[in-house]
Amino acid sequence: MSIIVQKYGGTSIGTIDKISKVADKVISEKNNGNSLVVVVSAMSGETNRLLNLAKSINPDISGRELDTLISTGEQVTISLLAMTLAKKGHKAISLTGSQAGIFTDDIFNKARIDYINNLPIKKYLDLGNIVVVAGFQGITKAGDITTLGRGGSDTSAVAISVALDAKECQIFTDVNGVYTTDPRISPGAKKIDQITTEEMLELSSQGSKVLQPRAVEFAGKYDVGIRVLSTFEEGTGTIIKKENDDKMEKAIISGIAFNKDEAQLNIRGVPDQPGIASLILGPIADLNIDVDMIVQNVGEDGLANFTFTVPRNDYKVAMQSLKESSKKLQAKKVKGNNEIVKISMVGVGMRTHAGIASKMFSVLAENNINISMISTSEIKISIVTNEDNLETAVNVLHKEFNLDK
Amino acid sequence: MSIIVQKYGGTSIGTIDKISKVADKVISEKNNGNSLVVVVSAMSGETNRLLNLAKSINPDISGRELDTLISTGEQVTISLLAMTLAKKGHKAISLTGSQAGIFTDDIFNKARIDYINNLPIKKYLDLGNIVVVAGFQGITKAGDITTLGRGGSDTSAVAISVALDAKECQIFTDVNGVYTTDPRISPGAKKIDQITTEEMLELSSQGSKVLQPRAVEFAGKYDVGIRVLSTFEEGTGTIIKKENDDKMEKAIISGIAFNKDEAQLNIRGVPDQPGIASLILGPIADLNIDVDMIVQNVGEDGLANFTFTVPRNDYKVAMQSLKESSKKLQAKKVKGNNEIVKISMVGVGMRTHAGIASKMFSVLAENNINISMISTSEIKISIVTNEDNLETAVNVLHKEFNLDK
Numbered sequence: 001m002s003i004i005v006q007k008y009g010g011t012s013i014g015t016i017d018k019i020s021k022v023a024d025k026v027i028s029e030k031n032n033g034n035s036l037v038v039v040v041s042a043m044s045g046e047t048n049r050l051l052n053l054a055k056s057i058n059p060d061i062s063g064r065e066l067d068t069l070i071s072t073g074e075q076v077t078i079s080l081l082a083m084t085l086a087k088k089g090h091k092a093i094s095l096t097g098s099q100a101g102i103f104t105d106d107i108f109n110k111a112r113i114d115y116i117n118n119l120p121i122k123k124y125l126d127l128g129n130i131v132v133v134a135g136f137q138g139i140t141k142a143g144d145i146t147t148l149g150r151g152g153s154d155t156s157a158v159a160i161s162v163a164l165d166a167k168e169c170q171i172f173t174d175v176n177g178v179y180t181t182d183p184r185i186s187p188g189a190k191k192i193d194q195i196t197t198e199e200m201l202e203l204s205s206q207g208s209k210v211l212q213p214r215a216v217e218f219a220g221k222y223d224v225g226i227r228v229l230s231t232f233e234e235g236t237g238t239i240i241k242k243e244n245d246d247k248m249e250k251a252i253i254s255g256i257a258f259n260k261d262e263a264q265l266n267i268r269g270v271p272d273q274p275g276i277a278s279l280i281l282g283p284i285a286d287l288n289i290d291v292d293m294i295v296q297n298v299g300e301d302g303l304a305n306f307t308f309t310v311p312r313n314d315y316k317v318a319m320q321s322l323k324e325s326s327k328k329l330q331a332k333k334v335k336g337n338n339e340i341v342k343i344s345m346v347g348v349g350m351r352t353h354a355g356i357a358s359k360m361f362s363v364l365a366e367n368n369i370n371i372s373m374i375s376t377s378e379i380k381i382s383i384v385t386n387e388d389n390l391e392t393a394v395n396v397l398h399k400e401f402n403l404d405k
Numbered sequence: 406m407s408i409i410v411q412k413y414g415g416t417s418i419g420t421i422d423k424i425s426k427v428a429d430k431v432i433s434e435k436n437n438g439n440s441l442v443v444v445v446s447a448m449s450g451e452t453n454r455l456l457n458l459a460k461s462i463n464p465d466i467s468g469r470e471l472d473t474l475i476s477t478g479e480q481v482t483i484s485l486l487a488m489t490l491a492k493k494g495h496k497a498i499s500l501t502g503s504q505a506g507i508f509t510d511d512i513f514n515k516a517r518i519d520y521i522n523n524l525p526i527k528k529y530l531d532l533g534n535i536v537v538v539a540g541f542q543g544i545t546k547a548g549d550i551t552t553l554g555r556g557g558s559d560t561s562a563v564a565i566s567v568a569l570d571a572k573e574c575q576i577f578t579d580v581n582g583v584y585t586t587d588p589r590i591s592p593g594a595k596k597i598d599q600i601t602t603e604e605m606l607e608l609s610s611q612g613s614k615v616l617q618p619r620a621v622e623f624a625g626k627y628d629v630g631i632r633v634l635s636t637f638e639e640g641t642g643t644i645i646k647k648e649n650d651d652k653m654e655k656a657i658i659s660g661i662a663f664n665k666d667e668a669q670l671n672i673r674g675v676p677d678q679p680g681i682a683s684l685i686l687g688p689i690a691d692l693n694i695d696v697d698m699i700v701q702n703v704g705e706d707g708l709a710n711f712t713f714t715v716p717r718n719d720y721k722v723a724m725q726s727l728k729e730s731s732k733k734l735q736a737k738k739v740k741g742n743n744e745i746v747k748i749s750m751v752g753v754g755m756r757t758h759a760g761i762a763s764k765m766f767s768v769l770a771e772n773n774i775n776i777s778m779i780s781t782s783e784i785k786i787s788i789v790t791n792e793d794n795l796e797t798a799v800n801v802l803h804k805e806f807n808l809d810k
Contacts, residue, residue, distance in 0.1 A: 016461050053485060056421050058492045065491070068499050069484035072477035079474035080458060086470070087463045094473050098503070099548055120548075143504055143525075 002167035003125065004034040007135060007157035010044035011174050012231035013077055016084075022231065023084040025172070026130060030090065035125045037164065039135040039157040040081055042073025063108045067137070067147045071097065074134035074153075082132045092130040095120060097137035097145070102156065104138035104146045111138060111146035113155065116163035133160060154215035162222040169219065169226045170237075171211060176230035177238035178203065178210055180403035181256040185394045188404035192254060193236070196243040197226075199254045199346050202380045206257035206344040216240065243348060252349030252356065253401040256394055259342045262292060263315035264372065264384060265308055265322050269332025272304040279329060280306055283321045289314040293342065293375045293382065303332070307373055309384065312338055340372070341390045344382040345397060357381050363400045369393050407572035408530065409439040412540060412562035415449035416579050417636035418482050421489075427636065428489040430577070431535060435495065440530045442569065444540040444562040445486055447478025468513045472542070472552045476502065479539035479558075487537045497535040500525060502542035502550070507561065509543035509551045516551035518543060518560065521568035538565060559620035567627040574624065574631045575642075576616060581635035582643035583608065583615055585808035586661040590799050593809030597659060598641070601648040602631075604659045604751050607785045611662035611749040621645065648753060657754030657761065658806040661799055664747045667697060668720035669777065669789060670713055670727050674737025677709040684734060685711055688726045694719040698747065698780045698787065708737070712778055714789065717743055745777070746795045749787040750802060762786050768805045774798050 006026060013019050022038075030036045041047075050070045054061045078094035085092035101117030124131045135153025138146050148155055154171060161169035176191065178200065183189040195203075197220030205213040210228055219226050220242055229237035270276055281291055294308045310318045315338045326334045350356050360381055364371060369392060373384035385393060398404055411431060418424050427443075435441045446452075455475045459466045483499035490497035506522030529536045540558025543551050553560055559576060566574035581596065583605065588594040600608075602625030610618040615633055624631050625647055634642035675681055686696055699713045715723045720743045731739045755761050762779075765786055769776060774797060778789035790798060803809055 016458065019462075050481070053421065053481075054488060057424075057485060057488045061488060065484040065487045065499055068501070069481060069488075072480045075477045075480070076455070076458075076474060079470040080462060082470045083459060083462045083466060083474075094470055096473070096550075145501075 001033060001035045003037060003164045004029055004168055004170060005037045005039060005157050005161040005164065005166045006170045006172060007039040007153055008041070008172045008231060009153065009174075010041045010046070012172055013040055013081065014044040016080070019077070019080055019084050022172075023081060023088055025231070026085065027088060027090055030130060034167070036130045037121060037125070037160060037166070038081065038130060038132045039153055039160060040074060040077045040132065041135050041153040042070075043077055046073040046076070064144055067108050068145050071134070071137040071145050071147055074136055078132045078134045085130050085132070090130055091128050092132060093124050094132045094134075095124070096134045097156075098139040098143075100133045100160075102138035102159070104140060104148070106140045106142070106144060106146065108144075108146055110149035111140075113138060113148070113159045116159055118163040121160070121164060151212040152214075154212040155218055158215045158218045158224055158226065161224045162218070166224070169224055171215075171226055171228050172231040173210060173228060174231065175210060175228075176233055176235045177228050178240070179255065181394050181398055182258070185258070185391055186256075186398045188395075188398055190404060192238050194239045194241065195254050196348050197240055198243060198379055199348055200240045202344065202346040202377070203255050203257045206259055206342070206346065206380070206382065211240070252353050253345050253347035253403060255346055256397055256403065257344045257346065258390060258394060260387060260390070261312050262309040262340060262342055263312045263318075263338035264336065264340045265310065265315075265318055266305070266335040267322055267326055267329075267331050267333070268305045268335070269299075269301070269303040270306060270329045272298050272302060276304060276329070277306070280322070280325055281308065283325055284310065284318055287314075287317055287321060289318050293373055293384065295373050295375065309340070309342065309373070337372075337386075339387045340384050341387045342382055342384050343390070343393055343397070344380055345401070346380045348379050350379050350381070359400070360397065363396050364393060367392055367396050406438060406440045408442060408569045409434055409573055409575060410442045410444060410562050410566040410569065410571045411575045411577060412444040412558055413446070413577045413636060414558065414579075415446045415451070417577055418445055418486065419449040421485070424482070424485055424489050427577075428486060428493055430636070431490065432493060432495055435535060439572070441535045442526060442530070442565060442571070443486065443535060443537045444558055444565060445479060445482045445537065446540050446558040447475075448482055451478040451481070469549055472513050473550050476539070476542040476550050476552055479541055483537045483539045490535050490537070495535055496533050497537060498529050499537045499539075500529070501539045502561075503544040503548075505538045505565075507543035507564070509545060509553070511545045511547070511549060511551065513549075513551055515554035516543060516545075518553070518564045521564055523568040526565070526569060556617040557619075559617040560623055563620045563623045563629055563631065566629045567623070571629070574629055576620075576631055576633050577636040578615060578633060579636065580615060580633075581638055581640045582633050583645070584660065586799050586803055587663070590663070590796055591661075591803045593800070593803055595809060597643050599644045599646065600659050601753050602645055603648060603784055604753055605645045607749065607751040607782070608660050608662045611664055611747070611751065611785070611787065616645070657758050658750050658752035658808060660751055661802055661808065662749045662751065663795060663799060665792060665795070666717050667714040667745060667747055668717045668723075668743035669741065669745045670715065670720075670723055671710070671740040672727055672731055672734075672736050672738070673710045673740070674704070674706070674708040675711060675734045677703050677707060681709060681734070682711070685727070685730055686713065688730055689715065689723055692719075692722055692726060694723050698778055698789065700778050700780065714745070714747065714778070742777075742791075744792045745789050746792045747787055747789050748795070748798050748802070749785055750806070751785045753784050755784050755786070764805070765802065768801050769798060772797055772801050
């Protein structure tokens with residue numbers, strides 16, 4: 001029998017009724033002749049409820065005890081789902097991260113999976129059980145409970161799929177697949193049937209929130225096929241596969257992602273000398289602020305201009321730090337904008353098709369959309385523009401690159 | 406340093422504010438120079454909330470998954486208390502039943518502790534931590550989560566005290582000690598300073614709900630001193646010790662307990678022959694109904710009368726079964742009463758003082774209280790009477806035996 005791993009998120013199992021519907025989906029896949037492992041998150045709202053309890057004790061709470069606390073959320077759902085499956089006449093057993101042998105490092109609150117001892121799950125599958133595993137959590141070698149950080153259940157599901165050499169990892173969510181762009185912005189957005197892990201990785205880290213980037217990364221590394229499906233409607237979803245299938249259709253552009261959670265900072269007229277980037281970004285990194293895009297160029301005056309983006313929440317603190325650096329570096333000017341959007345076009349076809357970038361820029365120019373930053377990778381072009389331009393930019397690009405066809 | 410084990414029940418830690426007050430009590434005992442292990446229950450209401458979720462899936466739910474579910478209740482409180490202690494500047498660590506090495510048998514929902522591996526707790530105590538352990542739960546050798554049944558946290562605390570050779574096991578509750586009887590029934594009820602485990606065992610199994618009988622039994626077996634204290638007011642509480650202390654004051658009567666949760670069944674005029682008791686009680690036991698008091702005697706007609714008590718909830722089912730047995734046994738009459746109360750006087754002094762029983766009966770007779778059953782043990786006399794008589798009976802006995810002095 002082939003092993004299928006299914007993962008259901010918090011909104012899919014937010015109530016006893018929804019858990020019952022999930023159980024029906026699980027049973028139906030089992031009745032197709034597969035062995036089933038089901039990875040679940042906490043019921044929607046539960047992780048936040050627990051987090052708020054902790055924060056009422058200590059607003060800056062982090063570390064070991066927080067993981068012990070919030071890991072109870074998944075422990076509740078695994079047992080409720082196993083009970084429901086049993087009530088519907090199917091042998092089922094729940095396993096916590098610890099019981100399922102999911103070993104992680106000891107970076108509490110955002111642990112990484114080191115390895116999975118697949119014997120417990122295999123043992124229970126061999127005994128004919130549907131095995132229900134708590135996502136998002138694991139255990140250190142020393143026996144401490146850890147969590148993988150928000151959205152970590154996707155990673156759990158993919159890692160378990162790898163450990164069991166599963167036929168497919170099905171991620172059930174509240175959308176019926178990955179789209180060429182956000183349908184709320186672009187009504188012409190189309191569901192993608194198949195996409196490479198690399199493209200998905202660029203899409204998800206660029207703001208398509210269907211799948212955790214870490215899970216996609218993991219799937220790509222170990223060559224596991226992921227299928228994104230809707231919990232609430234029928235359909236074949238989107239398959240995410242490593243680009244090793246010759247028959248796989250290679251779209252030039254797979255999708256357009258965008259991210260409104262960033263802010264842009266700019267420092268102008270600094271001496272163009274070695275080490276200048278670290279003098280500017282070092283103090284920002286010391287504040288534990290993640291820098292995303294970085295662009296540096298030299299103006300006509302021989303002085304460097306330096307632009308970068310940070311999470312919007314960190315904008316004020318980053319700006320304060322940049323102003324201090326500016327004095328030390330005797331820069332001419334410091335500017336910032338926290339009403340930007342980053343828009344990214346992603347597609348493996350870019351590798352073999354020239355002129356995608358220039359086409360993108362000219363379409364935007366024709367529509368009076370000013371670009372303030374550009375950053376490219378092998379399969380991605382990202383631009384930054386004012387937030388106001390989001391809808392127009394996405395729609396004209398979507399149309400121009402025939403994503404609505 | 407001496408080790409003190411403290412246990413706080415659900416009402417003591419029902420809110421974040423109460424957890425903060427508990428933390429203060431823990432810290433104050435630590436500041437007395439002791440090593441502290443704190444055993445906690447789930448926040449009040451939480452176990453019922455989880456149980457209701459499970460029952461909405463399956464009203465007859467029991468077994469492994471139920472324990473996985475409800476054990477999350479304590480896991481939440483251990484982490485919250487450890488966070489609170491840390492916030493107040495004290496090194497603290499939480500341990501689930503599994504992490505604390507509390508191994509049980511695999512009778513889910515009412516497991517018994519087999520042994521405790523005291524190394525994890527000792528290790529963390531040696532590192533200067535206040536160790537917060539989840540009560541009520543353990544783990545089987547196979548790694549399944551178990552719970553000890555309602556009130557099991559008391560047993561956890563006593564078992565941990567034994568495993569650590571603790572100086573004292575302090576059970577914090579919402580009363581400030583063990584009373585000669587229920588103060589709500591008898592305003593003259595007095596707190597008992599010291600009581601033997603045997604007496605406490607009789608009192609608690611007879612309806613004094615301060616301590617779980619199993620915990621008292623455990624403490625008696627391994628000679629651990631328990632102190633019952635109030636979470637909410639200062640005081641020295643009640644010490645419960647094995648009767649091996651010569652200086653221990655031996656009261657003739659320690660206290661009066663009562664139990665309104667039983668019902669009485671009576672079958673009259675059955676042939677007085679060997680095996681008759683099992684013919685009557687066998688079918689009741691087959692229905693999983695616990696029989697408490699049993700009285701059999703033979704009337705003038707040479708026929709036997711047989712009376713016994715069952716939990717009041719099981720009254721109807723037991724009566725139905727008894728009526729069926731009655732036909733088979735050709736009994737003359739079947740009667741029942743589900744408005745009874747069992748009143749018990751307990752005291753090690755009974756062993757050496759004659760006439761306690763007859764004094765009890767005559768006091769009750771003087772007050773027109775009719776006794777329908779009597780049962781005695783070495784340190785206890787129990788009678789059954791109509792529920793209406795409860796208050797009068799307890800008060801006149803309390804006075805007659807000078808418990809209010």
